[in-house]
Amino acid sequence: MAKKPPTKLLIPLYSLLIITFTLCLIPSQIHSSTFEGDILSLREIKHAIDPNSIPPSSYINSWDFRVDPCEGTGSQFLGILCDLPLDNSSSRVTAIDLDGIGYEGFLTSYIGNLTELTVLNLNNNKFRGPIPETIGKLRKLTRLTISENFFTGFIPQGITQLKKLQYLDLSSNRLSGTIPNDMSGLRSLTYLSISNNNFSGRIQNLTGLWQLNTLDISFNQFYGNLPNLPMSLRNLHFSHNILSGHITPLKDLIHLKWIDISDNKFSGVIRRDVLSLKNVVHLNVSFNRFATLDVVDYSGQGQQLKLLEAQGNHLKGRLPVNLVSFTNLTILNLSNNEFHGIIPKEYGMKLRTTWRRLYLDHNFLMGNLPLEFSHIATNVRGSVANNCLKCPTNVVMCHGGQRPATECVGQHNV
Template structure:
């Protein structure tokens, strides 16, 4: 009776082995094969592969992409769950070509990451019909064309990074329908136009180094209670920065440097408002008026940049009493008067720059005053009075 039992054991062993080996759904293979075709490799890689004794390309369709084990086949970029491809991540090896529209067959795909390669051409519309896609990361490639309105079909999308490409046109007006989106980085493209209504669950917004225009309106940011980071530097935004921006409840970092803003309204936070603001960079704009004193009421603000604007008047004496301040950049304005001595005491931990202003008593021995002050003639012209009315800009003691 032992022999039948041994046969039964062998049967179950073979069955278990074949149950572990998952075959790939045919539609997923149809999607992967044309994607494999344009993966043109840099010339040094075949030489390196030969030296290391490995074969190229790293997708070998002589076996199933989702077969187990996957040691010698499909070694780069594919992750499966059962018989379906759920992640496609290419290493930064200079792969080039256009992206196949057949990628829409990967209906279980959660992550598509082609970071730092040489893909070019438009992003296929079919990508925006992947129902389970949560992470679309195409940064540092050469994709061109517009971001189509169909991007808003990606209802599961949490992370969108199309930065450092050559995308053009304006942002889709219906971006706010991406209700799952928490991080969006479209920096370093050629985008134009104004900001639309933004997704309500955004944590991070990055649109640096585009050609965006217009003012920042509350309607674009209304309801963004989780927004922590705003990076809109190196654009062409204009107008006044209103109080609502500084009162977004979760906001920690604001970078609006290198734009054309002309005014700023910094409110004193309400009594029950727990500000999270840590860093503000508004340098290289056209902001005029006096230096806002209300920044001192933001309890954990550590870094403030207002360099190279058109600010006038004295530096508020309260600034030197703000214990949390660590970095203060005010150079390149028309600030005048004398500086509180506390800025130059041994107890201060503030770094930054007060140079290229109209200040008196700014000692050149201090790192804060390493840049010289403006000539008296420029300060006199800026204030419309004689140089002896507290505007001796060249007085560096």
């Protein structure tokens, strides 16, 4: 009689198959791995950096591709943020925020494949070469900062396609050319800095940047008149360019708090309607070609001005007494101009109360000092040297001496 095959093990094997099949039908609760294209892009970014510029403690050194970028531990892939999808789709890299540790190399064109990026920060490194045109593919970017590097070439036209961009900082590089004509189409921008580069040309109408709070184009070679500017501006940095003409357009920017147009070729009058902007705290018009400072009495008008720098111009006439009507003013610099006449006694009273810095040196002021200049507080700084004053040598602000008499002849008639 033939033996029946044993059936004792068939039930467990069958049950195991059922269990395995059932588990396959249950949705996975584990996040899927990083999108393969993002991994490739991160590899290329690291590959484009000189390995000799990657210290052991740096973020880039933690990019270990033996693990998944979006699923590694806290000590891996530093400077990377990912989204974490709830479905079975792949994780995507949403932010690259590198440490400013001096990485040397290039920004690869593969950066354009990270299409879910919202933040890209490469500040304070030594990246060189052009900004890749593929950066225009990062349509979800809200923040792009690559300052303090060695990037060269023009601003890529693709940047004008980043319509969600709110913060753009290209400062302190070696970029050149002009501001792209379509830059004013970035309607979401609140901060724009291209300072400390080699940009040149005229500045086009920027009123389309209607949400812009800060505009910094200082330390470039822009020329021509002031452009039309957004009404929303609060901080205006135009210093160290070759801009010229009058500054009348500033009078309409009623939200301005900080104005620095120093070291240009502006001329004419520092108008009262610019000085009367109620929110301005800092006004620097130094090293231009202004001839007149037009100041009226602002008592009771609520001006916030704390600092007025107007040195190195061609300002003539007598010192404007109405400057004492700025109740918040603490720093006043009118040095290196052509003022003549006496120093108003009201200036002396302000030194005893609210003024903390007063520079009137290198003018043609004459006569006696107000008595208060001899009894200023130790926290007050300033100078009245190189004028035509009768200045006691024991007064600190007189140190440096006065002009020779031959330079002072006739100045009272100016």
